[in-house]
Amino acid sequence: MSDHDEFLKVATAAKEAAAELAPLPRAPKDAALRTIADALVARSAEIVAANAGDVARARESGTSEAMIDRLTLDEGRIAAIADAVRKVADLPDPVGEVVRGSTLPNGLELRQIRVPLGVVGIIYEGRPNVTVDAAALCLKSGNAALLRGSSSAYASNVALVGVMQDALADAGVPAGAVQLVPGQTRESVKLLMRARGLVDVLIPRGGASLIKSVVEESTVPVIETGLGVCHVYVDADADLGMAVDILLNSKTQRVSVCNAAETLLVHADVAEAFLPLALKALADAGVTVHGDERVAAYGAQVVPATEDDYYAEYLSLDIAARVVDSLEDAVAHIRTYGSGHTESIVTRSQPAARRFVALVDSAAVGVNASTRFTDGGEFGFGAEIGISTQKLHARGPMGLPELTSTKWVFTGEGHLRGV
Template identity: 75%
Template sequence: MSSDTPGTDASPVTQTARRAREAAAELAPLPRTARDGALLAVADALEARAAEIVTANGDDTAKARAAGTPDAIVDRLTLTPERIAAIASDVRDVVALPDPVGEVVRGSTLPNGLELRQVRVPLGVVGIIYEARPNVTVDAAALCLKSGNAVLLRGSSSAYASNTALVGVLRDAVAGAGLPADAVQLVPGESRESVKELMRARGLVDVLIPRGGASLIRTVVEESTVPVIETGVGNCHVYVDELADIDMAVDILVNSKAQRPSVCNAAETVLVHAGIADAFLPRALAALTEAGVTVHGDEAWQRAGADVVAATDEDWGTEYLSYDIAAAVVPSLEAAVGHIRRWTSGHTEAIVTRDAAAARRFSTLVDSTAVMVNASTRFTDGGQFGFGAEIGISTQKLHARGPMGLPELTSTKYVVTGDGHTRG
């Protein structure tokens, strides 16, 4: 696709992407004060127009209930005045974060006198494809604007009315603050075709970030011609080493699994060294049962508890996102690492041990975005890492890996300054 001026012959999605391209060019050179001013206007507008947003959201939640959508999903879809106020507060928090644009990553004076600087610059046009939660609409837009990017938002059809209302508020606020309104756009259409068009808008969209379930992420990664930052699927493991403190291990396991089981950094498998299994399994089973967790275990776990469900290969590869966990006893740390290498999604793994050498070996051998030593898997999060906010957790290795804050929404360019230098 070309990136020329929008034409009447282009599809609505293509025209939207072209307008975003033009807006990105206007946005990139603006100072931090302009971008922060727009974000403060966004926060104020969200609160001022909360009733309008709640009304639109009511249409979505009514349709969801009529379709028999589970209560937990309806709750994630629901916006209330209190939730909108919290979203506005989050936007103000983004304003307070350091500005990544223009940061000098490295710089030096070369032997020939040329001054070399590598500086952070916006990615350009960022497309976000996401499911259900309309708060992501505002979160993603705020982070993209803060980092100088135009954003194309493609939420699920279940939140279409909510997202339409939210983007209307965002665009009005951004334009009122003197920034191009097309820096924030909702991708038109509710069909899969509009998603496919966005995924194929190479040359107009610089990067796509999918946020949602495994099926959504796999589809975007496999079918997109636009570069994709793969995020979020979390088949996370907790390994309890032979020299673990049992009280600590039980606490970390239960927190990793049950503190909030529906998120990508919740543990889905626990592996226990055979040398500590007899002491640990009864304690762990009692604590997991009290937390409402169903254990899908191997023979050792089944012998330890009558309510343990027999595990299958499907369990080892499952991201439950529920009060379920797969469980196995392993003969060694190396066996635990081997299991993780086979089944992990590359998100987060944890080891519980008092042996510093075992912790170092586990951390070295495990190849995931985050390795926790004597800490819950639930800490893999931009807010918990002190980044202030995140647009997702990348499980790939190029450009960004792990929780993605503002710096990960930038690229870099080299600025080379000479004094009439020519190359001989």
């Protein structure tokens, strides 16, 4: 069977499963999720064995230990993945929720209700836990999941999807609701990106090159996620101690995530007082600062910044820095170099905070808080499929409601249109 025929088989199965999932009430979906969680734990030895092969191949190919750690599964990590699935089962079901409704003057009743998207394709890198997380969120929201993980985790993903499909069958839910795109070549990715009509929406999760490729090449509608060139702006009226703490948390609490700060902007009025404090704190934390000449004046350790540094999503212990002359200059910098993810202002001035929030056009804007709070779990959504940096359909952390669309239902009593 050709790659195209194999893909067509699994995509068609997902499409058929999506039609069966859409009308299901909450109870069978939650039961299926709990069956998946139990099966993951019960068959953890099988999953760990498959994962060991992926890890061995990664080491042979010279993969970094940091990436190998993200790839590795053990019984403890599988138990944690299973617990996350149970937490998804406990979340409210968005399907059927009435978004708005009214009764027209002629007595016709209108309701706009949430419905599943259908088949959600997800392209992602590295971590096999995403295979289960994404499948669970799709199932809870009534969608079929068509998953294409990285080739480095292929054996792990085959094992995980096999366990989930068996569990779905045991729970009486269509096993086709969770599908793995067959193959490990670039061609399998292209088939998914061009499956318009079989796949309703595509969500890429990974680095800048992956997201750019999917957005530019896909004929399936794409929800752009993840790329985070996030900024911390220290205003003229900032509490400097608070600003140092927020900066360090935003940059160093976890460097390899999309909501970590990548650029520091400092108002010229507080540069002399703030930058020596900030540069020492960053140096003590092992952070390399790539700064302009005005930043470099306050620290010999500052590396001269290039234009590319201000566009960079480092995902490492590096940060770009610049001194700006006004809040408006800070906003202009963010508009030029930012990715529309998360920006945060540190200020005691309510007018400055309001103006910053009004002018910054990003998915999330913080006031006197770390950029690291842009997260579905931190926002109280329970879980997220990713963080959307685009403007249509969903923006910011995407929880279960963002994995739905809506339909209009209008109910009459023999109503006829007269004009």
